[in-house]
Structure formats: structure tokens, C-alpha cells
Amino acid sequence: MYNFDVERPTSIADAVQAMSKEEAQPISGGQTLIPTLKARLAAPSVLVSLTGIEEMKGVCMSDDGRLCIGGGTTHSAVAAEAAAHYPGLASVAARIGDPAVRNRGTIGGSLANNDPSACYPAAALGSGATIVTNSREIAADDYFLGMFTTALEEGEIVTEVKFPIPQASHYEKFIQPASRFPLVAVFVAKFSDGVRVAVTGASNDGVFRWTEAEEALSANFSADAVAGLKAEGDMISDLHGTAEYRAHLVGVMTKRAVAAIA
Amino acid sequence: MPKDGGIGASTKRREDVRFLTGNGRYTDDINLRGQAYVFFLRSDVAHGKLTNVDTSAAEGMDGVVKIFTGKDFEGVGSIPCGWQVTDKHGQPMQEPGHPVLAQGKVRHVGEPIAAVVAETLGQARDAAEAIVLDIEELPAVINMKDAVKDGATKVHDDLTSNLCYDWGFVEENKDAVNKAFEEAAHVTTLELVNNRLVANPMEPRVAVGDYNRSDGEHTLYTTSQNPHVIRLLMGAFVLGIPEHKLRVVAPDVGGGFGTKIFHYQEEAFCTFAAKACNRPVKWTSSRSEAFMSDAHGRDHVTKIELALDAENNFKAIRTDTYANMGAYLSTFAPSVPTWLHGILMAGNYKTPLIYVNVKAVFTNTVPVDAYRGAGRPEATYQLERLVDKAAHELGVDPIKLRRQNFITEFPYATPVAVEYDTGDYVATMDKLEEMSDLAGFAARRKESEAKGKLRGFGVNCYIEACGIAPSNLVGQLGARAGLYESATVRVNATGGLVVMTGSHSHGQGHETAFPQVIAEMIGIDASMVEIVHGDTARTPMGMGTYGSRSIAVGGSAMVRATEKIIAKAKKIASHLLEASESDIELKDGAFSVAGTDKSVAWGDVTLAAYVPHNYPLEDIEPGLEETAFYDPSNFTYPSGAYACEVELDPETGQVTIERFSAADDFGNIINPMIVSGQVHGGLAQGIGQALMENCTYDSDGQLLSASYMDYAMPRASDVPFYDVDHSCQTPCTHNPLGVKGCGEAGAIGSPPAVVNAVLDAMRSGGKDVAHIDMPVTPSRVWAAMQG
Numbered sequence A: 001m002y003n004f005d006v007e008r009p010t011s012i013a014d015a016v017q018a019m020s021k022e023e024a025q026p027i028s029g030g031q032t033l034i035p036t037l038k039a040r041l042a043a044p045s046v047l048v049s050l051t052g053i054e055e056m057k058g059v060c061m062s063d064d065g066r067l068c069i070g071g072g073t074t075h076s077a078v079a080a081e082a083a084a085h086y087p088g089l090a091s092v093a094a095r096i097g098d099p100a101v102r103n104r105g106t107i108g109g110s111l112a113n114n115d116p117s118a119c120y121p122a123a124a125l126g127s128g129a130t131i132v133t134n135s136r137e138i139a140a141d142d143y144f145l146g147m148f149t150t151a152l153e154e155g156e157i158v159t160e161v162k163f164p165i166p167q168a169s170h171y172e173k174f175i176q177p178a179s180r181f182p183l184v185a186v187f188v189a190k191f192s193d194g195v196r197v198a199v200t201g202a203s204n205d206g207v208f209r210w211t212e213a214e215e216a217l218s219a220n221f222s223a224d225a226v227a228g229l230k231a232e233g234d235m236i237s238d239l240h241g242t243a244e245y246r247a248h249l250v251g252v253m254t255k256r257a258v259a260a261i262a
Numbered sequence B: 001m002p003k004d005g006g007i008g009a010s011t012k013r014r015e016d017v018r019f020l021t022g023n024g025r026y027t028d029d030i031n032l033r034g035q036a037y038v039f040f041l042r043s044d045v046a047h048g049k050l051t052n053v054d055t056s057a058a059e060g061m062d063g064v065v066k067i068f069t070g071k072d073f074e075g076v077g078s079i080p081c082g083w084q085v086t087d088k089h090g091q092p093m094q095e096p097g098h099p100v101l102a103q104g105k106v107r108h109v110g111e112p113i114a115a116v117v118a119e120t121l122g123q124a125r126d127a128a129e130a131i132v133l134d135i136e137e138l139p140a141v142i143n144m145k146d147a148v149k150d151g152a153t154k155v156h157d158d159l160t161s162n163l164c165y166d167w168g169f170v171e172e173n174k175d176a177v178n179k180a181f182e183e184a185a186h187v188t189t190l191e192l193v194n195n196r197l198v199a200n201p202m203e204p205r206v207a208v209g210d211y212n213r214s215d216g217e218h219t220l221y222t223t224s225q226n227p228h229v230i231r232l233l234m235g236a237f238v239l240g241i242p243e244h245k246l247r248v249v250a251p252d253v254g255g256g257f258g259t260k261i262f263h264y265q266e267e268a269f270c271t272f273a274a275k276a277c278n279r280p281v282k283w284t285s286s287r288s289e290a291f292m293s294d295a296h297g298r299d300h301v302t303k304i305e306l307a308l309d310a311e312n313n314f315k316a317i318r319t320d321t322y323a324n325m326g327a328y329l330s331t332f333a334p335s336v337p338t339w340l341h342g343i344l345m346a347g348n349y350k351t352p353l354i355y356v357n358v359k360a361v362f363t364n365t366v367p368v369d370a371y372r373g374a375g376r377p378e379a380t381y382q383l384e385r386l387v388d389k390a391a392h393e394l395g396v397d398p399i400k401l402r403r404q405n406f407i408t409e410f411p412y413a414t415p416v417a418v419e420y421d422t423g424d425y426v427a428t429m430d431k432l433e434e435m436s437d438l439a440g441f442a443a444r445r446k447e448s449e450a451k452g453k454l455r456g457f458g459v460n461c462y463i464e465a466c467g468i469a470p471s472n473l474v475g476q477l478g479a480r481a482g483l484y485e486s487a488t489v490r491v492n493a494t495g496g497l498v499v500m501t502g503s504h505s506h507g508q509g510h511e512t513a514f515p516q517v518i519a520e521m522i523g524i525d526a527s528m529v530e531i532v533h534g535d536t537a538r539t540p541m542g543m544g545t546y547g548s549r550s551i552a553v554g555g556s557a558m559v560r561a562t563e564k565i566i567a568k569a570k571k572i573a574s575h576l577l578e579a580s581e582s583d584i585e586l587k588d589g590a591f592s593v594a595g596t597d598k599s600v601a602w603g604d605v606t607l608a609a610y611v612p613h614n615y616p617l618e619d620i621e622p623g624l625e626e627t628a629f630y631d632p633s634n635f636t637y638p639s640g641a642y643a644c645e646v647e648l649d650p651e652t653g654q655v656t657i658e659r660f661s662a663a664d665d666f667g668n669i670i671n672p673m674i675v676s677g678q679v680h681g682g683l684a685q686g687i688g689q690a691l692m693e694n695c696t697y698d699s700d701g702q703l704l705s706a707s708y709m710d711y712a713m714p715r716a717s718d719v720p721f722y723d724v725d726h727s728c729q730t731p732c733t734h735n736p737l738g739v740k741g742c743g744e745a746g747a748i749g750s751p752p753a754v755v756n757a758v759l760d761a762m763r764s765g766g767k768d769v770a771h772i773d774m775p776v777t778p779s780r781v782w783a784a785m786q787g
């Protein structure tokens, strides 16, 4: 690790202020950033810790029926507190990493990082969530811009995520045996006006919506409806699985997610 | 049996108390006054000409004590190789130099180029980043078959090629073997890869060098399985320090699996730098460094053939193997694919003719050396996959084909130079069929199929050569060391004993099992016996622990020393009891005169030895301390039969292990619980190799599986509850305990059973796949099932 200063703001406003310093970077759970710092792959001069900001923590229902999760809420808090409102989402959070990761890692950190194999991006995109920052609201469809790339501007902080609650949802995950991140995972959400299907782990473009499956499932919500479909795209090929295999798994995971709901 | 547990008792491991309560003392727990830290600047290219190492900017940085480069080691010896293999033409292998820090060239990612010693590790790392390297990249030599083609780039310019040796065994059998193939009724051919592995002991390697200017004594604390071997190799060949001025201490060691046998550059560096800097120098490997500097394991590419007659009798075996040596020869690397592999090719079968060819190849990768099983898993995997393939080609039951060809008479001289003393392969197979409930398999398969899954059953047998090894024999085979073991047994005045053993325990439980033997021999509580190991200043010259040799060789040395103790104690007792020595019996910790009620307790005899008031001083010396060196007359040959049952998800290719049964014959057993634990650990590593672990390089020589993000270690949820049995016991005939060794069996015997089971599952789903390479990942299974 290189040397850095630490700021510990207690409000979003102070955090935004602190972020204006040169080479400042926010840190939440540190579950991604700390290993990066230890490997000397990042060299921020100031780390702005978001963990002391109470207004960024917790789960609540908004008046318009959306589930609002503070950007600084840990995976384990989401797993516990969202369960009654949005069990499909709680189940995503409950299966990320291990207990230590879930007790530190946050939804804001995960969405800001946008790892191509992360779980939350699939849930956010699959739910049609809105990512709220210190300066604006961004629809999930406009937020994820490819591997490790998002619509966030320099210094922008994810303060909250608002999830519309589907009638039913399921996250089907096939793990990569070493990292235990998804090798391919699919989030299926069934709303009254249609179905959304988001895929993580599979594509070189990061999380994506599988629109053919969405159309097929919106017309006929059954595992058979997607049986003949094949996911297209620039799939990842690595030592854990070929592109062809990943494309195949997208279909299998989707089918299983639907079966789990139907 | 003594109340604290003698031979055969499942005594709980006494060392676990300190391990589990955080009181273990590992090398990284050692911090010496004034200690400085070293950070190694390692090559990030696989192959290149090192034209300049400019340390000028780094020298003046905060906290820097001294910076070393290859230049500082020009007069220093090369890291030696401990085994010289002779090729099929009678020529010695090609043996390149192995510098402590790179000189002129870098030959693998991770090779140390410079070393910064500083006040803190952070400062050392900062300064290392300021070192400017000029490296002219050269094409990386990665694929073994390409490496030995004419005109291939050479890893070592001073060698004639990348071929370390071309070994034929037994060369004189070659023509007869070829003839048997011409006459065969059936020939089964199999090409396979034995995947490269990283050992990954929980504790990474650590070295702390210390130098005492007042007496000129060097001390190295290191994570080693064999401190005396390190002292000899490093002292005599690298740094030129005589043994009496060099102490090597290997305290608690958190797992070795072979990779901590070898002498590494970092050990030599810390010892050298401690004197050069006149202060202790410490290195603790990070996990990332471990991936690119610990010796890797396996990495063989093989073609193997089996010739059978019309009655399905095995007539001949022929193999052609490429064995990766990596960029340099690690300590025992040349012996692994030859003498630890070729001599096992008969397996459990009476195949009259065998020819093994091995080409050892240099590549721009981390050196490869022994990893749990070392050569024997490679032999077992080839042979047991081959026999299974033959059974399917011939349409016969794989167990029946094995039984038909089992060796049934012992001793049995194989055509590959070894003589099995004992074994009963029919008994272990019978036991296995019972344990694995083979009869119930069809019903279990139906249950799986009802869930949309395929179920497969696979077996294999194995034989290993342990208790390494007769020194005169290994000397003829090229070993540059003897492979005896030593023990000094010191009896204290009040009757307690301390055993100073050359064996080293790094997870095996010696501190518990060794005292059980002495407790049995004398009839006292095992708690009266303490084991000392891992310090060249406290133990006699010993060769350490690997090759499942500790109880068979180290234990035998301890028995011999204890026999001397008992013989002398009997003399003392006969004096105290005023009886003839031949009438003295030792039982339950007391000496008695046969046929009388006269007796004297063990403690009274030991006290007399040290307070010799009433003592036959004219005949024997006072004191009770004896040393024995034990050199085995043969290897030991543990054997067994393993069965694996898998469930396969045909949609995803995911394989899960539902049952695993292991029937082993380890000869006599000292502590059954420890033996089961050793088998469990071995099985986890074997299953890890079969399903998950894979060390891979890209064609530029970059390590792709360089962390736990990509190198898949098995976890508890990846392995089943094992069913292990070691009730089939044919005791070893040539060591005093009749023991054979159990440390590697699980890792040797499990991979073929797993792969055979996966292929069986695929067949039941209508996919007759002839072979699939390890690790059998979901992606590979799915791809194989598409074909």
C-alpha cells in the first residue's frame, strides 16, 4: 500500500466536499478497494470513508412503493432487512462472498465498481432500479456502461438505490469455483407489465439485459419459453469456461430462474 | 495397552492444542532484535536478457539498508540440484546453473532479480519500485513439445537444447516390449495431461537469516520439511559455510506437501544478507509471491499403451512422457518423473514387460518438483485410466479386469526394478466393494436420473513406494544424498524421555504418534515422551519428512535407539535385582525377574543410570542416551483400492462427489485417527486436482492462475464425507514396526477414480467419451458432452 490520508465525513455534503480534493477516492466496505491498494494497483492520496454517513445506511419503503437502500448499506443488512419486502433481492445479497465480505461490502461500492461478474448489477438492472447519487438519479438502463465502467462522474457518490418490487423474482447463480463470484448468473424479475432478465458474469460488456428472453417470457412466463433461445454477444472466454459455454449457461440459468418462480 | 495410548490407540493430537489456541510458533512469529526486511523485485516477463539493473535512485530512499543484485552473488554458488539422472545413452542430464538473484537473463515470471533490505517491508517495496530494469524480451518457451523441437529458443544458452534428459527405463526391455505390442490381441492407447498444480500450504514460505559476529555462527529460520538437508545444500554448495557454523531451524511449519523440501534462493539470500548487513534479515512470502516462486507440482504430458492377449491378460506397457522441469532444476525435480514414477508403472498388476520413456524439458515457468505423491500420482493416473479404458474397449467389467491381472504372490519382483514385499490387492478390492455398496449403485443411479442427473461409479487401485529409501540404491540412481533417518533417545533421570528425531512434523502429528511407539515398547505413558525436531542444533543429522517416510524410516530409527536404551536398562535392572540379564523382562514400565515377583520400576532404573551409587560402573557407563541411524533395505509398498461416485448435471456439466470410499493397506498402524486424517487430506488434494486445481500459463509465460481468484482450491463443501478403511493390513517385512506410510496415498489414489466415475456418468447419459483431462471442470464436461 502507498501512503494516503483518510477523511471520515458524517454527511453526504461533507463527503462531496472531501471528494473535491485532488486524487480523492471514496471507500466503503473496502472489499474490492483494499486488495487493490495492497497490490499497489491504485494510489489515491485521500481515501474518503463513507462508512460513517448514517443517512446512506438502511432499507425503507418509499411512498411510491419502491424499496430504497442507502448506498452505504452492507450486503448482510440488505439480506436481513429487505427480506420481507423484496425476497429476491435479499437472496442476492445473502449469497455474495462470505460472511466477512457481506458484513463489510456495500451496495454502493458494488454498483460503483461494476465488476463484470458481480451480483448486484444483475439485480439492479433486472429490477429496473434507479441509482441515486449526490447530484442526480440514473436509471439502471443508463448506468452500466461495460466492464468496470458506469455513468458515474469523477467524484460522484452512490447515495441510494431505489428498487421497484416485482411480483416475483429469482437470482440463479453458477459459481466460478475459485473466486466464487458468478461464472454466469441471471436475475429474472416478473412485473405486471413484463419481465426483465439481467445477466452477469457472461459478457465482455459487463452486465446486460437479455431482451429476447424478456420478450419470450413476457408473452409466456414458463421455462419452455426460453428453452430454444441462445444468448448472443461478446461472451467472456477464460480458464473457467469458454464463450460458448457461458452463452449456454445463460440459457440454463434463465430457465432455472423462471422455473424457481413459476 | 498403556493407559495413555500405545500402538493402535487413536490418541488425540497433542500438538493441536497449541495450533488451535494460537500458540504455535511458526517462522513468521520469529522476530529478532534489529531485524530488517527484504523485498524481492521479481521478473514480470517470462524470458528476457537482463541488460541493466539500475539501483541508483533506490539506494538513497528512506529506510534502505542495502540493495543486492545478481552482481553481489557472482562469487557465490549456484542453488544445487540433489539428484542427477542418467539418460538412456548413459549420459548425465543437462544441469544449468541456478543463481540466487538473476544473472544476465530472467527465465520465469517471479524469478528474483534484485533484493532490497530496508527497515520496513513498505520501505523495501517502495525502493524496489525505483529500481530501473532493462530487459530485452525473448520468446517464451512454454509448451514442452515445442520446446524440444529443433531451433526452439533455448531457456539456457549454455545447454545444447531444452531437453534435460531423455530417460529410458528399462532400456534393455525396449525391444521385447515393442515385440509384445506387435503380437498383442488388443492394444489400448491413451493420451493425457497430468495438470500442473500449486501446493498452497496454508503457511507461506518464510526465511529469517541471522549472523553472530562474535562467534561467526549463521542461523537460518525457515519453513522447511528438512532442516539438515537445507543446511547441507546451502552451506556446502551455495554459501560455503561449514555445518558447525550454520544452524538451520524449522519450527512449527504450517503444511509442506513437498514444496517445502527444496532449498530456495530466498533462504540463501537471507543467510547471506544477514552477514552482509550485519543484522537479521527477514522475508515472508506473500500469497502472490508463493504462486510464482514455490515449486509447482505434476505437469506431465503422456502417451501410454497397454498390450493385452486374447484372454485379457496384460502383456506389456509402453509410455512416452514429457515432464516439465520449469526454468531451473529444483532440489529433487529430476527424480520425480524417473525414479519416483517409472518404478511404479507396474502398479498392482503382473505385466511382464514395461518400458517407460521420459523426456524432461526446460521451459520458462516456475521450477516443478515433488508435490504430495511426487511421480507416483502421475504413474497411478496413467495406469488406472488406461486399465479403465481397456475394460470399456473390451466390454469387460473394469473391476474384473483389474482382479484378473492382480499380483497375488509376494514378494513380487516387477519388471521395473522394485520388489514388493507384501500386499493383498484382492482383500482391499473386496473391502472396497463392500464399503462403496456397489450392489446398491443401480438404485442410486435411478434416484439421480429421476432428478435429471447422471450418476457414475469409478474405481482405481494404486501402489506406492514409500519409506524413501535405501541409501546405496538411491545413490546408484543418482541421489546426491543418503536417505536414512536418525533418532537420539535421551532418558532423563526421573524416567521421562526426549526423542530428537531427524524427521520433521508439519501437520503429520509426529509429536503424538512417535511417543505412542515408545510408550508401547517400555510400557509407560506416552505423556512421558517428548519429541524434538526441526533444529539442526538439537537433533542428529536427519533427512526430514517427505515420501511418507517418517514412521517407516524415522520411526524405525527411534525404535532402534529405544531398543539400545532398553538393552542397557536391562543391564542396570539385572544389577539392581541381582539377577541374570537374560532373566530380566520389561513389561508395563517395570523390569522383573522371570518366574519371581522381584521387580524394579522404570523410574528407579533410569535414576540409577544418572545417580550411579549402586551401579555396575566397571561394566557400563552411567547415563541413558542412545542414537540410531536407520537405513531401510527396501521401499515400503502401501496399496489400496478407491471408489468414487459422482453426480453429473448434464445441463451445466457440474460434477459433485456423492461418495468416496478408500480401502488402504498401510501395514501396521500406530494411530488410526491420524492415519484417517492423512487419508482425508490426501483425498481432498486428489479431488482438488481431479476437479478444480489448474496452474496455467499463457503462451507468453504469464501465470494466469496467479491468485485464489483463479486458482481453485477445494473447500469443505467440495468434498464428501469420506469412507476410509485401513483394516486390510499386510505388514511391511523389513522394518521393525511393520509400517508402510500413509501420507500420500489419498492424493495418489483418488484422481483416476474421480475421472473414471465422470466418464461412467457420461456413458450412462449416452455419451461415450474416451477421455477427459483434469481438472474436470463444468465447462470441459459440457464441451465433451456436446461432441
Ligand SMILES: Cc1cc2nc3c(=O)[nH]c(=O)nc-3n(C[C@H](O)[C@H](O)[C@H](O)COP(=O)(O)OP(=O)(O)OC[C@H]3O[C@@H](n4cnc5c(N)ncnc54)[C@H](O)[C@@H]3O)c2cc1C
Pocket (backbone or CB within 6 Å): A025, A026, A027, A028, A029, A030, A031, A032, A033, A034, A050, A071, A072, A095, A096, A097, A098, A101, A104, A105, A106, A107, A108, A109, A110, A112, A113, A115, A117, A118, A119, A120, A156, A157, A158, A159, A179, A180, A181, A182
Ligand atoms: C472474498 C470476496 C468474495 C466476493 N464475492 C462476491 C460475489 O460473490 N459477488 C459479488 O457481487 N461481489 C463479491 N465480492 C465483492 C464485494 O461484494 C465487494 O464488497 C463489492 O464489490 C464492493 O463493495 P465495497 O463496499 O467493499 O466497496 P469498496 O471496496 O470500498 O469500493 C469499491 C469501489 O467503489 C468505489 N465506491 C465505494 N463506495 C462508493 C459509493 N458509495 N459511491 C461511489 N463509489 C463508491 C470505491 O472508490 C472503489 O473504486 C467479493 C469480495 C471478496 C473480497
